[in-house]
Amino acid sequence: MTDMHFDPVDLQVLANHSRAAAENMAYTLHRTAHSAFVKETQDFTVMLSDTGGNTFAVPMELGATWYPGLSFAKTLGMIDEYRPGDIAITNDAYSGYFATHTPDTHLWKPIFHEDEIIAFAAGHIHNTDMGGAVPASLSRSLTEIHQEGIRFEPMKLMNEGVFDETILSVMRSNVRKPSLNIGDIKALVGALNTGERKVLNMVRSFGIDRFRRGILAVQDYAEMHARDLLRSMPDGTWKFADYADEDSDKANPCRLNLTLTIQGDEAILDFTGSDPQLGSSLNVPTGGDPRHTILLVGVYYVLNTLNPQLLMNSGLTRPFTCITPEGTVLNPQFPAAVGMRSLTCARLRSVIFGAFSQAIPDRMPAAPAGNNCIVNVMTMDERRGRSVITSVNPVVGGGGAMPKRDGTNGSGADAAYLRNTPIEITEIETPIEITRYGLMRDSGGAGRWRGGLATGVDFRVFSPDSRVTARNRDRSRFRPWGILGGKAAGLSDMIVNPGTENEKRLGNIDFTVLQPGDVLHVQSAGGGGRGHPADREPCRVAQDVARGYVSVEAAAQDYGVVLVDGEVDTDATTELRRRMTETHTDTHFHFGPERDAFETLWTAEVYEKLTDLLAALPIHWRFFVKTELFARLGKTADTLPEALAQVRVRFPQVPDVKVTAKSA
Numbered sequence: 001m002t003d004m005h006f007d008p009v010d011l012q013v014l015a016n017h018s019r020a021a022a023e024n025m026a027y028t029l030h031r032t033a034h035s036a037f038v039k040e041t042q043d044f045t046v047m048l049s050d051t052g053g054n055t056f057a058v059p060m061e062l063g064a065t066w067y068p069g070l071s072f073a074k075t076l077g078m079i080d081e082y083r084p085g086d087i088a089i090t091n092d093a094y095s096g097y098f099a100t101h102t103p104d105t106h107l108w109k110p111i112f113h114e115d116e117i118i119a120f121a122a123g124h125i126h127n128t129d130m131g132g133a134v135p136a137s138l139s140r141s142l143t144e145i146h147q148e149g150i151r152f153e154p155m156k157l158m159n160e161g162v163f164d165e166t167i168l169s170v171m172r173s174n175v176r177k178p179s180l181n182i183g184d185i186k187a188l189v190g191a192l193n194t195g196e197r198k199v200l201n202m203v204r205s206f207g208i209d210r211f212r213r214g215i216l217a218v219q220d221y222a223e224m225h226a227r228d229l230l231r232s233m234p235d236g237t238w239k240f241a242d243y244a245d246e247d248s249d250k251a252n253p254c255r256l257n258l259t260l261t262i263q264g265d266e267a268i269l270d271f272t273g274s275d276p277q278l279g280s281s282l283n284v285p286t287g288g289d290p291r292h293t294i295l296l297v298g299v300y301y302v303l304n305t306l307n308p309q310l311l312m313n314s315g316l317t318r319p320f321t322c323i324t325p326e327g328t329v330l331n332p333q334f335p336a337a338v339g340m341r342s343l344t345c346a347r348l349r350s351v352i353f354g355a356f357s358q359a360i361p362d363r364m365p366a367a368p369a370g371n372n373c374i375v376n377v378m379t380m381d382e383r384r385g386r387s388v389i390t391s392v393n394p395v396v397g398g399g400g401a402m403p404k405r406d407g408t409n410g411s412g413a414d415a416a417y418l419r420n421t422p423i424e425i426t427e428i429e430t431p432i433e434i435t436r437y438g439l440m441r442d443s444g445g446a447g448r449w450r451g452g453l454a455t456g457v458d459f460r461v462f463s464p465d466s467r468v469t470a471r472n473r474d475r476s477r478f479r480p481w482g483i484l485g486g487k488a489a490g491l492s493d494m495i496v497n498p499g500t501e502n503e504k505r506l507g508n509i510d511f512t513v514l515q516p517g518d519v520l521h522v523q524s525a526g527g528g529g530r531g532h533p534a535d536r537e538p539c540r541v542a543q544d545v546a547r548g549y550v551s552v553e554a555a556a557q558d559y560g561v562v563l564v565d566g567e568v569d570t571d572a573t574t575e576l577r578r579r580m581t582e583t584h585t586d587t588h589f590h591f592g593p594e595r596d597a598f599e600t601l602w603t604a605e606v607y608e609k610l611t612d613l614l615a616a617l618p619i620h621w622r623f624f625v626k627t628e629l630f631a632r633l634g635k636t637a638d639t640l641p642e643a644l645a646q647v648r649v650r651f652p653q654v655p656d657v658k659v660t661a662k663s664a
Helices: 008-032 165-174 178-206 208-231 297-306 341-359 423-429 538-547 552-559 570-582 593-601 604-615 619-632 640-650
Strands: 044-049 055-057 087-090 104-113 116-126 155-159 236-244 254-263 266-270 320-323 373-381 386-395 432-440 454-461 466-471 493-496 511-514 519-523
Touching: 008 044, 008 055, 008 116, 008 178, 008 208, 044 178, 055 208, 087 178, 104 178, 116 178, 116 208, 155 178, 165 178, 178 208, 208 266, 208 297, 236 341, 236 604, 254 341, 254 604, 297 341, 373 454, 386 423, 386 432, 386 454, 423 432, 432 519, 538 552, 604 619, 604 640, 619 640
Parallel strands: 266 320
Antiparallel strands: 044 055, 044 116, 087 104, 087 155, 104 116, 236 254, 254 266, 373 386, 373 466, 432 454, 454 519, 466 511, 493 519
16 A cells, blocks of 8 residues: 555655646647547547556546556567667557557557666557558447458567657558558657656656655555545445447347445456357457456546546556456457447446446436447548548537536536547548537436437538448437436437438448438437436426427426426426326336337346356357347247257257256
């Protein structure tokens, strides 16, 4: 635990210096990046790490907030020797489980003091494209990592300050817009150099011994506060599950299951019972690491909500242990595709929020939208006579309703780090016309505290065969849930040529081709509501209607508020709310009719039996058998054993699994 010889004031000063150094790294990258996705959307990270690869400082103002607990200890040793000026690179998800999908290019630089490594400066950028089967490299339909673009195992990008031109040449030959990739990589190199300078300044200010002890002590300090927060929660075990809409092009749901156990100042997150490794790119590559940072992102949000003064570093991960059985969606085997792991991670956060919502219901919000859709367009720029590929805008939904306020509109809490790209920038860089951008009425979950509204964007293309990828498309089937009487939020949507005779709804399809004049509408989900809607003051409902957040019809149907010419009809409202209260049923969660209908067949007990059965199969059979069982159960078979028997008649190669009483 915390170094007792380190003065608490000095420790906070060093922590502030460390965070300031990380912020300076982020500013360097932000100001010098080339692609809109890095310089506008800010999908990047920077960090400072100790000699073991454990993060001790991250920025909080710029960049993504996924990685405060990142450890790249396994990857460090894959480089034979480090010298001053060296910078290493990897984007391979299966090399040390440092990078988590191909577009995320990670760099790290050793920082030397008197010929000895004292720390590392590190970070990642999300490259707009790394080659592969589709523009921007990512689609749910991909089935193996080889389709997701070029991969670099850990190797040196720079040797003693000199770029390895072979690596840059390979990138130029294999990605669609190499100038953007290489420009962003060089911007990240500049950020690492900034981190190196700032660390050496800290060494001069604090002395090398105090610096070495201090960067370990700040991690101990974060651990101490995380344990304090766990001790403030009741001991116990809570279960929660949530679904991604589709596990692949087969269009069956992907279920994540969590059993959260809190005991004193420690917590176990057991994901046993989650879906098997998928035949799509929704897999999350963790290598079974019990404290992999990508598994704990939802935990960081919970801890920071409870104590915004927390130091964000690897120390936060120590009180938590994650269990992810091998061959499941949260611990896949090579060469499973992993490009859309961010969609699954959004649902992973929802699962964690749902479990903690039961443990500390008075302190947790309803579900955020959980579908940070990233829209990329590859088209011909007729003005300049060349093709372009760029990000249009992250279509991020509403935040879940908080214990004492409405959810944030158009900023989905756990995805709020993705910044809006100004329309003017988008239209300058990409030959499209944005015809609509704003909040979507009636999309927030009704409640005493209303869920945040969804975002919608419409744009028109002008060139033939314009290819659009919209990764992380989700929540078009299973709604973000409400809590404590609050209602689930509105669903997401994607429509070609809305409101015309050529209208086409795409559901969760994340890749489409548009022709000149076509308009694409992309809409996120909203945030869930909190508390019974009849407890919301009528004047606040009337204000929501006046602002365009809620329609007159929804005010009456969802909130029991009758408006006449914008004014509350008190008598009619009192009577309508009386009837609403009589039919109200107290439940902790409200999931919406779609999930309720699905779970009439696929109850928690049946799904547990399914995952037990699949776990008994070899990994390469599991997803296939899951798909076949979904096609039969409730249609041609009434029980899982009957469905499995039908599968084995049709496909005798399926291993003969002995169905136990538990799986019957």
